[in-house]
Amino acid sequence: MAISAEIPLTGIDAASPGESTLSAGQKLALKYFVAAMVLFAAQTVFGLLAGLQFIYPDFLFGVLDFNVNRMVHLNAMIVWMLYGFMGSIYWLVEDEAGTELVGPKLANINFWVLTAAVTVVVLVYLIVQVGDGTRASIWLINEGREYIEAPRWADIGIVVCTSVFFCNIAATFMKGRWSGISGTLVLDLIALAGLYLAGMFYTTNLSVDQYWWWWVVHLWVEATWEVLVGCIMAWGLMKTLGARRRIVTTWLYIEVALMFGSGILGLGHHYFWIGTPEYWLGLGGFFSALEPIPLVAMVVHAVYDAGTHGFKSNNHPALAWLIAHAFGNFLGAGVWGFMQTLPQINLYTHGTQWAASHGHLAFFGAYATINIAFIYIALQHWRGNVWMSGGLPDGGWKWKWSLGLQCVGVMGMTVAMLIAGYEQAFVERAAGGSTWGAFFDAQTRPWFVQAMQWRMVFGVVTAAGMAILFWDLLTIGRDETRPAKQVPDPEAEPAAAG
Amino acid sequence: MTDPVWWASENFWRKTAIFVTAFMFVILIFLTFHSMSVILAGSEAERVPAYSVINHRVDYRFDNERGMFRPVIGEEAPLFGTVHTEAEARALVDLGKLTVQAKNCMNCHTLYGNGAYYAPDLTKAWLDPGWGNEQSRETLMLMFLTDPVTNARTYGTGRRMPDLGVTEEEARGVIAFLKWMSAVDTNGFPYGFTPLPQGGD
Numbered sequence: 001m002a003i004s005a006e007i008p009l010t011g012i013d014a015a016s017p018g019e020s021t022l023s024a025g026q027k028l029a030l031k032y033f034v035a036a037m038v039l040f041a042a043q044t045v046f047g048l049l050a051g052l053q054f055i056y057p058d059f060l061f062g063v064l065d066f067n068v069n070r071m072v073h074l075n076a077m078i079v080w081m082l083y084g085f086m087g088s089i090y091w092l093v094e095d096e097a098g099t100e101l102v103g104p105k106l107a108n109i110n111f112w113v114l115t116a117a118v119t120v121v122v123l124v125y126l127i128v129q130v131g132d133g134t135r136a137s138i139w140l141i142n143e144g145r146e147y148i149e150a151p152r153w154a155d156i157g158i159v160v161c162t163s164v165f166f167c168n169i170a171a172t173f174m175k176g177r178w179s180g181i182s183g184t185l186v187l188d189l190i191a192l193a194g195l196y197l198a199g200m201f202y203t204t205n206l207s208v209d210q211y212w213w214w215w216v217v218h219l220w221v222e223a224t225w226e227v228l229v230g231c232i233m234a235w236g237l238m239k240t241l242g243a244r245r246r247i248v249t250t251w252l253y254i255e256v257a258l259m260f261g262s263g264i265l266g267l268g269h270h271y272f273w274i275g276t277p278e279y280w281l282g283l284g285g286f287f288s289a290l291e292p293i294p295l296v297a298m299v300v301h302a303v304y305d306a307g308t309h310g311f312k313s314n315n316h317p318a319l320a321w322l323i324a325h326a327f328g329n330f331l332g333a334g335v336w337g338f339m340q341t342l343p344q345i346n347l348y349t350h351g352t353q354w355a356a357s358h359g360h361l362a363f364f365g366a367y368a369t370i371n372i373a374f375i376y377i378a379l380q381h382w383r384g385n386v387w388m389s390g391g392l393p394d395g396g397w398k399w400k401w402s403l404g405l406q407c408v409g410v411m412g413m414t415v416a417m418l419i420a421g422y423e424q425a426f427v428e429r430a431a432g433g434s435t436w437g438a439f440f441d442a443q444t445r446p447w448f449v450q451a452m453q454w455r456m457v458f459g460v461v462t463a464a465g466m467a468i469l470f471w472d473l474l475t476i477g478r479d480e481t482r483p484a485k486q487v488p489d490p491e492a493e494p495a496a497a498g
Numbered sequence: 499m500t501d502p503v504w505w506a507s508e509n510f511w512r513k514t515a516i517f518v519t520a521f522m523f524v525i526l527i528f529l530t531f532h533s534m535s536v537i538l539a540g541s542e543a544e545r546v547p548a549y550s551v552i553n554h555r556v557d558y559r560f561d562n563e564r565g566m567f568r569p570v571i572g573e574e575a576p577l578f579g580t581v582h583t584e585a586e587a588r589a590l591v592d593l594g595k596l597t598v599q600a601k602n603c604m605n606c607h608t609l610y611g612n613g614a615y616y617a618p619d620l621t622k623a624w625l626d627p628g629w630g631n632e633q634s635r636e637t638l639m640l641m642f643l644t645d646p647v648t649n650a651r652t653y654g655t656g657r658r659m660p661d662l663g664v665t666e667e668e669a670r671g672v673i674a675f676l677k678w679m680s681a682v683d684t685n686g687f688p689y690g691f692t693p694l695p696q697g698g699d
Contacts, residue, residue: 054616057655057656062647066605066606067605067616070616071602130601130602130662132663132665137596138599138600142600146614184515204591204592205546207682209595210609211530211533211534246508250511253512253515254515257518260519261518261522264522264525264526265525265529267526273610273611275537275682275683276536276537276685278564280533347686347687348689429690432690434622434691436628437627440618443655444654
């Protein structure tokens with residue numbers, strides 16, 4: 001594979017103000033972004049329902065039970081992340097490859113097939129909910145494995161659709177040109193698609209089941225997804241700030257080395273308690289403790305790039321969400337993950353609200369943020385490459401409030417669940433010995449009960465932020481006539497000093 | 499602009515990224531082969547027992563040598579009073595595992611601590627002191643699984659298990675699966691767990 005970072009870009013996105021001249025890939029990206037936002041709303045609604053059931057257990061009992069709400073909450077989240085990633089890649093592929101998308105019609109059909117399949121899966125989750133104890137249930141209704149509950153027929157559909165997506169992206173780069181970003185992206189997509197296959201089988205042995213299940217869940221979320229957003233981030237910083245290609249590409253390689261260097265064997269922190277050998281305690285503890293390092297690198301990289309450009313971006317909402325991504329990724333995935341990754345601590349925190357606390361901040365900080373940033377980048381061009389820097393007509397209050405409310409809301413939920421998790425670790429695990437009686441004892445103590453109430457309050461704050469986000473996405477730049485601020489050419493090297 | 503020093507160059511980090519990724523992946527593959535051989539049901543490593551372990555009493559005690567709790571497989575104590583062959587035991591545990599998946603248990607409970615946190619962990623559910631004693635356990639578990647609303651055990655939280663339409667046959671499978679799971683060596687997780695009295699404890 002020839003990877004070159006020296007070829008200049010063409011100005012595919014250089015539309016004149018007020019004129020929408022989107023390429024085929026960019027039009028497709030918008031569809032993915034719309035579907036992603038619908039799923040984001042579904043994630044939030046079902047998260048609120050599940051959160052309410054902690055406070056009012058009889059709420060929707062026997063109609064939409066906690067397991068259904070939680071499954072839809074998680075699955076909507078995962079699928080909207082994937083839609084956001086696919087949309088972002090379709091958005092950047094033609095610009096980065098310097099040529100048109102190879103198969104726009106096929107890509108369009110692929111989008112509708114995937115979206116129809118997702119709709120059917122969710123309807124079956126909501127209407128049929130559970131099956132009897134046969135393989136047919138796993139093939140047709142629900143696989144019953146957290147995060148990858150989609151029934152087997154949908155697994156096969158997902159593999160087919162993602163293969164079509166991958167071929168389209170790889171072929172476009174092959175037709176056009178390669179760069180450090182696109183080379184890393186394509187290799188990462190191969191790994192991402194391949195890893196999904198590790199989850200597509202049934203076995204009686206729960207230990208073997210969970211071993212491979214973590215290959216999908218961990219190696220997606222804590223390895224290939226992180227590299228994917230590293231690629232997207234690199235392109236985003238070039239576009240919003242004019243960050244130099246050589247700098248972002250070098251940082252991307254550093255991040256890949258650190259991410260896979262720590263994250264691949266960091267998988268071992270999921271192998272502490274599932275029946276796997278004792279050596280995973282040491283290996284998993286050590287390598288997963290290193291996992292925050294690449295996330296620090298990402299923060300340094302983003303802040304360095306933004307700082308050297310004096311935060312003068314052509315898209316303030318996008319840059320703000322990219323910075324939120326850098327810090328959110330470090331805090332949520334890095335710090336909150338590190339808190340409980342050593343086996344000596346994990347023995348007591350594993351399977352408590354501590355994990356939910358980590359999950360909420362990590363998924364929001366690492367992935368929701370960067371997808372929202374890309375939607376703002378896309379919207380700016382959809383509106384005709386209009387002004388989205390400082391001095392927006394309404395002072396940009398909607399994007400600022402939606403960003404603020406969502407960050408405060410998610411952080412509030414995270415801290416509430418962390419307090420609940422601490423309480424569980426002490427009361428249920430350390431003192432109570434993890435019996436069912438100890439579990440329920442911990443669930444009824446004031447610190448836990450109040451934490452669930454605060455989680456609900458901050459969940460509503462997050463939902464309010466999301467509603468304002470939708471309002472902003474529908475209105476920002478609509479009446480704007482100024483052209484976008486010009487940023488430096490990412491391909492240009494600065495003049496030699498002296 | 500002058501080229502950056504070698505350790506800050508794009509070329510160096512590209513090669514490093516490729517090498518590190520390949521090296522770590524090879525190590526993972528090697529460890530995966532080893533782990534798979536260890537966690538096969540009934541392997542010599544005795545971490546994951548054969549399915550016929552459901553014919554025996556399972557206990558959970560602190561092992562001073564390893565410094566952690568571990569399952570102890572005891573005398574014959576057949577599930578539902580029937581000694582199962584390995585094939586019969588496997589079929590029964592398989593029915594239980596399929597039922598646990600099809601009923602989406604993992605989105606309320608945890609298995610090995612993985613899943614949702616609305617309802618208790620099931621890793622040692624077979625040994626939980628909440629079942630009272632060894633004699634009443636199987637009957638209580640069957641009653642609960644087949645009619646969880648009437649036989650709700652909410653411990654003051656108000657949280658009930660919904661009626662998931664578990665048949666008696668499926669419930670027997672789930673109980674076999676839970677008994678087998680309680681016999682898996684999970685490196686001392688959960689810590690400090692005290693099982694219900696068994697075998698004249």
